[in-house]
Amino acid sequence: MTNEEQQEPADGVAGGRALWEDALGMAALRALAHPLRVEIMNELSDFGPATASMLAERLGESSGATSYHLRQLAKHDIIVEDAERGSGRERWWRMAPGGVTIGSPETLDTPAGREANEIISLGWQQNNERRLSAFLRRGLDTFGFEWMESSTLSTSHLELTREQLEEFGREYYALQDRLKKKWKAQEAETDERKRVQVQFNAFPLVEQEDR
Template identity: 80%
Template sequence: MSNEDQPVKPGGVVGGARSPHEEALGMAALRALAHPLRVEIMNELSDFGPATASMLAERLGESSGSTSYHLRQLAKHDIIVEDAERGSGRERWWRMAPGGVTIGGEETLRTPAGREASELISLGWQQNNERRLASFLRRGLDTFGFDWMEASTLSTSHQELTLEQLAEFGREYYALQERLKEKWKSAEGDGDVELPATRKRVQIQFNAFPLVEQEDR
């Protein structure tokens, strides 16, 4: 496990730099997501994959009626979609919509309501990422063993960048993810790697932003 430059553990806010092919949520969808329980539901589906209302209710300490209602509201705005392949007829399964969720569009940030909703969602993402990272730091070695800890990376670095360079950094990061995803998918299709029994669910946290405090120096 490596840490570059400064011993700072990153959290992570989803939706800052956007993937080039993804559009930020519009105001209606942003309002729909800006509810603490809906952000938690989205985090669960994003972090751990498809689930039912009952499964989410048990994890989050809510009633299944409540999680079912909020799932339907998220689905209305295509933030999540029904996982028809898992449906049994008794209970519906839900998963994140392809492409995930991006917030912070110029149109929504022009209004106080849009900024408030974006802040609520971003803080929910950040707190979730911090919880996931804290759990990994506390229990990762006992849960996964040394090899998985060694393969993991917690990296914080600092650079002097222009606005254009910061935007380019984000684009290159997304391009790297897409390139590796396609590479691994292709290798699996050819039978060159071991299949899902060897996999663990992995969360990738990444931050790149100008430090506000530097303006006070």
Template identity: 50%
Template sequence: MAEEEQQPEQHQIRQLDARSLRGLAHPLRMELLAALRRHGPATASMLAERLGESSGATSYHLRQLAAHGFVEDAPEHGKGRERWWQVVKQGIAMGDTLLQDATPEVRGAADLFLHEMASAHARELTAWVATRDEWLPKWADHAMDLSDWELRLPPDRSRELVRRMHELIKEYDDLAEFEDDPDAEYIRIHSHLFPIETDRKRPR
């Protein structure tokens, strides 16, 4: 299962179906949704400037995201003539069944969704590597992490491992004690688990 990022207060997970997946699986729409999550409510013009797009394009794709329930009006910000948008507070998950859907259009949308998520994660990691010194020395001594592991597991134990990792992260997500901590920052956690090809012989 692939999950998109969610802010700490976003506990509900929306399972994508074929229709909502087709509504979301577009590079600019996924960038718009990520920008609203990261930076808060904004207008189409503000997002266009941030993403290097035309306001016409951002406005159109924001309306498409709204039609599929991913974004909504932010009325408390709408004091001028321009429309303000905010993300609907929920996480997003895509089940593997959509990758095996009988409809080529749905399978293509699922493939695009996964590729865009992988690209976004790579961009975020690259940005962190480029700016990591700005967080020192407070965020040294393994407060930040860039690790990889290789295990040998069957599919059912891999699913168990993913579930347990998510449960552990959720425990920290539920902690309210850091809300007023001046040293607390929003952090990003990327979780990738997938099978790989290897030349090593399998045990008999």
């Protein structure tokens, strides 16, 4: 499971290499498995670089608390200091290149590791639901009809084998990678860009086993 910050594809299998090989080890996983740290990571991933005081205001925390948790995340290279934005008075932070991947066999092999993975993955999912709910409630008033018309909310149901499900993920990330490279070359052509979150889920329904 991966949370990305506009990075290369990072979920399932890419280029024939299992991505859990890049997943957080136990120490980093346990460092991230704190509700406020997951929230901080989500803010940096969703909206880009920020300072401790900016994050404190958004999350309703003290700047001392956010500063402390930022330093803990930085110790494990989950985030890095944004030297280009920093000044003598403020330190800016951003997601580390490559995003964050969790769920390695090593960490799932122990109760503590499974609990930490669950805390983080549930935090990500709750954040995704908040972002989507905000879009549904306020998207039209905020962005106008054309942006709403260009957005996509899609749910599909397929009958797949495990190998086909894995292939589906690879093809999705290959498409995303190809388009990101294409759009990167077009960056200077327009200033009408807005921050966009892509939510894509493909998984077998657990409840089907109860039917």
